[in-house]
Amino acid sequence: MKAFEYAAPRRESELAGLFSGRPGATAVLAGGTDLVGLMKKMIVAPDRVVNIKEIASLYGISADSAGVTVGAVTRLDEMLDSADLDAFPAVKQAIRGINSMQLQSQGTIGGELCQRPRCWYFRNGCGLPTELGRMVERGDNRYHAIFGNRGPAKYVSASRIAPALVALGASVRIVGPASGEAVEGPPKNGAPVAQDGNALGEAIMPLADFFVTPRAPHQGETVLDPDQIVTHIHIPRDEQIASATYEVRQSEGPEYPLAAAAAALRIEAGVVTEARIVLGQVAPVPWVSEAAAAAIVGQAVTPESARAAGEAAVARATPLSQNRYKVQLARVSVERAILQAAGLETGGF
Amino acid sequence: MSHVQAPEASVRPTKNVHVELTVNGEPREFLCAPRESLLDVLRNRLGLTGAKEGCNNGNCGACAVILNGVPVNSCLVLGVEAAGAEVETVEGLAKGSHLHPLQQCFLEDAALQCGICTPGFLVSAKALLDRNPDPSEEEIRLHLAGNLCRCTGYDKIVRAVQDAAKANT
Ligand SMILES: Cc1cc2nc3c(=O)[nH]c(=O)nc-3n(C[C@H](O)[C@H](O)[C@H](O)COP(=O)(O)OP(=O)(O)OC[C@H]3O[C@@H](n4cnc5c(N)ncnc54)[C@H](O)[C@@H]3O)c2cc1C
Numbered sequence: 001m002k003a004f005e006y007a008a009p010r011r012e013s014e015l016a017g018l019f020s021g022r023p024g025a026t027a028v029l030a031g032g033t034d035l036v037g038l039m040k041k042m043i044v045a046p047d048r049v050v051n052i053k054e055i056a057s058l059y060g061i062s063a064d065s066a067g068v069t070v071g072a073v074t075r076l077d078e079m080l081d082s083a084d085l086d087a088f089p090a091v092k093q094a095i096r097g098i099n100s101m102q103l104q105s106q107g108t109i110g111g112e113l114c115q116r117p118r119c120w121y122f123r124n125g126c127g128l129p130t131e132l133g134r135m136v137e138r139g140d141n142r143y144h145a146i147f148g149n150r151g152p153a154k155y156v157s158a159s160r161i162a163p164a165l166v167a168l169g170a171s172v173r174i175v176g177p178a179s180g181e182a183v184e185g186p187p188k189n190g191a192p193v194a195q196d197g198n199a200l201g202e203a204i205m206p207l208a209d210f211f212v213t214p215r216a217p218h219q220g221e222t223v224l225d226p227d228q229i230v231t232h233i234h235i236p237r238d239e240q241i242a243s244a245t246y247e248v249r250q251s252e253g254p255e256y257p258l259a260a261a262a263a264a265l266r267i268e269a270g271v272v273t274e275a276r277i278v279l280g281q282v283a284p285v286p287w288v289s290e291a292a293a294a295a296i297v298g299q300a301v302t303p304e305s306a307r308a309a310g311e312a313a314v315a316r317a318t319p320l321s322q323n324r325y326k327v328q329l330a331r332v333s334v335e336r337a338i339l340q341a342a343g344l345e346t347g348g349f
Numbered sequence: 350m351s352h353v354q355a356p357e358a359s360v361r362p363t364k365n366v367h368v369e370l371t372v373n374g375e376p377r378e379f380l381c382a383p384r385e386s387l388l389d390v391l392r393n394r395l396g397l398t399g400a401k402e403g404c405n406n407g408n409c410g411a412c413a414v415i416l417n418g419v420p421v422n423s424c425l426v427l428g429v430e431a432a433g434a435e436v437e438t439v440e441g442l443a444k445g446s447h448l449h450p451l452q453q454c455f456l457e458d459a460a461l462q463c464g465i466c467t468p469g470f471l472v473s474a475k476a477l478l479d480r481n482p483d484p485s486e487e488e489i490r491l492h493l494a495g496n497l498c499r500c501t502g503y504d505k506i507v508r509a510v511q512d513a514a515k516a517n518t
Contacts, residue, residue, distance in 0.1 A: 001384040002384070003363045003382060003383070003384055004363060004383055004384060005360050005361060005362065005363050005383065006360070006361040006366065006383035006429050007361065008361075008429075008430075008432075018360070029427070029430075031425075032425050032426060032427065032430070033407055033422070033425050036386065036425040036426070036427065037406045037407060037425060040405065040406070048360065049427075051429075051430060053430075075419070077419065099494040099495070100407075100410070100494055101476065101477065101492045101493075101494075101495050102410055102413055102420050102421055102422045102473070102495045103407065103422075103495060105420055105421060105476075106419070106422065106425065106426070252490075252491075252494055253494050253497075254407075254408070254494060254495050
C-alpha cells in the first residue's frame with residue numbers, strides 16, 4: 001500500500017475541507033472491504049483516506065410513513081436485523097446472498113453501492129474499465145456484460161443490492177462542495193446539483209440515475225465527483241408492492257452471482273398493474289428491463305407469464321464471445337424473481 | 350505523534366499515529382502508519398500472532414477478529430480505524446489454561462489439520478455463538494461460509510461448533 005494521510009471527520013460539515021477535486025487523490029473509506037484490497041494491490045493509491053464511519057449522521061435506519069432511510073455507513077448485518085426493512089424482501093434477500101459473516105458485518109450499504117467493478121482485468125491492474133474494452137472483447141469475458149456492452153465498458157456493475165433498491169424506486173442523497181450558487185430544479189444530465197450556498201451542497205436523485213456507463217477513461221461508474229459522497233438511501237414505502245431478488249450462483253460462499261434479477265410488482269385483484277424488473281451482474285449498471293415489465297403488466301403471475309417476461313428481458317441481449325450462457329441465467333433470474341415476489345414456487349434451489 | 354480520537358477532524362500524518370484500544374479486555378496502545386492493517390498491527394506491533402494472514406484480501410477469514418462485537422477480516426481494517434475500539438482475538442478465548450468450549454471441541458472432534466485457518470474459525474464461531482447460542486447445522490454452515498479450510502472438508506468443524514453449543518447450554 002502507498003503511504004497516505006488519514007482523516008476521520010465526526011460531522012458532515014467537516015468533509016468540505018478534506019476532499020480534493022482531483023480524481024484519485026482522496027478515497028472514501030467505509031467498511032474497507034473493497035477499498036483496502038484495492039489499495040493493497042495499488043490499483044487505487046490515494047494521497048488521503050477519509051474514514052466516514054465516525055460521522056454519526058450517516059449511520060442508522062429510520063422509518064416513517066413515507067419510507068425507510070438508511071445511512072450510508074450502516075452495516076449490512078444491521079440492515080438484515082432491521083424490522084423496518086422487512087417490507088422490502090428483495091433487499092434482505094440480496095444481502096443474505098453476500099455469504100460471509102465478516103463481510104456482512106464489515107461492509108456498509110454506501111460501500112456496497114459504490115464498490116468498484118470485479119472485472120478481473122481491472123482487478124489485476126490492467127487499467128480503468130473503459131480502457132479495457134478491446135482486451136475484454138478478445139480475451140476471457142465469461143463474467144462480463146451481456147447488455148449495455150457496445151461501448152468501451154464491458155464489465156458488470158458489482159453491487160448486489162442495487163437491483164433490488166432500483167426496483168423499489170430508492171433514491172440517494174449525495175453531498176459535496178457546493179458551487180456557491182443556489183440552483184433550483186431537478187438534476188441536469190443526471191448530475192447532482194448543489195442546492196444551497198453553504199460549503200457543502202446536497203442533491204437527492206433516483207438511484208436508477210446514480211449509476212452510469214462510462215464512455216471515456218476517467219469517467220466513473222457513478223455520477224459522483226471525486227469530492228462527493230453518498231450519505232443516505234431512501235426506500236419509499238408502498239404496502240402494495242411485493243418484491244424479490246433471485247440470484248444464480250455457482251457456490252454458497254462469498255462469491256458474486258453469475259446473474260441476478262430483482263422484481264417489484266404491484267398486484268391488484270390477482271393482476272400485475274405495475275412492475276419494475278432490474279437485472280444484476282449483466283451490464284455496467286443495474287439493468288432496468290422495460291421489456292420484462294411490459295410483458296408482465298396486465299397479467300396474472302403464472303409460470304407461463306413469468307417465463308414470457310424472462311424471455312422478453314433477454315430478447316435483445318448482446319453476449320460477448322464467452323458469456324452466451326449468461327443469457328439463459330438472466331432469463332431464469334427474471335422468471336424466478338417474478339414468481340418469488342408473487343409468493344409462488346420458483347422451481348429453483 | 351497524535352491521537353486519532355481527537356474530537357475535531359483533522360488530518361493525521363502519513364507517518365506514525367498513536368492509537369489506544371482494548372484488546373481481549375486489556376488496554377493497549379501502539380504507533381502505526383495509516384497504511385498498516387489491523388492484522389499487521391496485531392501481529393507485528395502487539396505480538397498477537399493468533400490471527401493469520403491467509404489471502405490478505407477478505408476471502409479466507411483466517412485473520413478474523415471481533416471488532417466492537419462483530420466479526421471482521423482484520424486484513425481489511427486499518428490499524429488506525431481501531432482507535433477506541435474493543436478487539437477480541439483468538440488469544441482471548443482461553444481463560445488461563447482453561448480452554449474455551451469451542452477450542453476444547455475443536456480438539457476433541459479433530460476439527461483441524463494444518464491449523465492455519467483454525468483461529469479464524471474459532472473467532473467466527475464464537476461470534477456466532479455469542480449471537481445465537483443454539484444454531485442449526487445450516488446456520489453454522491452459512492455463518493462460517495466466509496472462512497475457508499482446505500484440509501478438513503468442514504464436517505468436523507461444523508460438528509465441533511454443534512458440540513460447543515451443546516456444552517455451553
Ligand atoms: C472476498 C470478498 C467477497 C465479496 N463478495 C461480495 C458479494 O458477494 N456481493 C457484494 O455485493 N459485495 C461483495 N464484496 C464486496 C464489498 O466488499 C461489499 O459489497 C461491501 O458492502 C462494500 O462496502 P464497504 O463499506 O466495505 O466499502 P469500502 O471498501 O469502504 O468502499 C467501497 C468503494 O466505495 C466507495 N465508498 C464507500 N462508501 C461511500 C460513500 N458513502 N459515498 C461514496 N463512495 C463511497 C469507496 O471509496 C470505495 O471505492 C466482497 C468483498 C470481498 C473482499
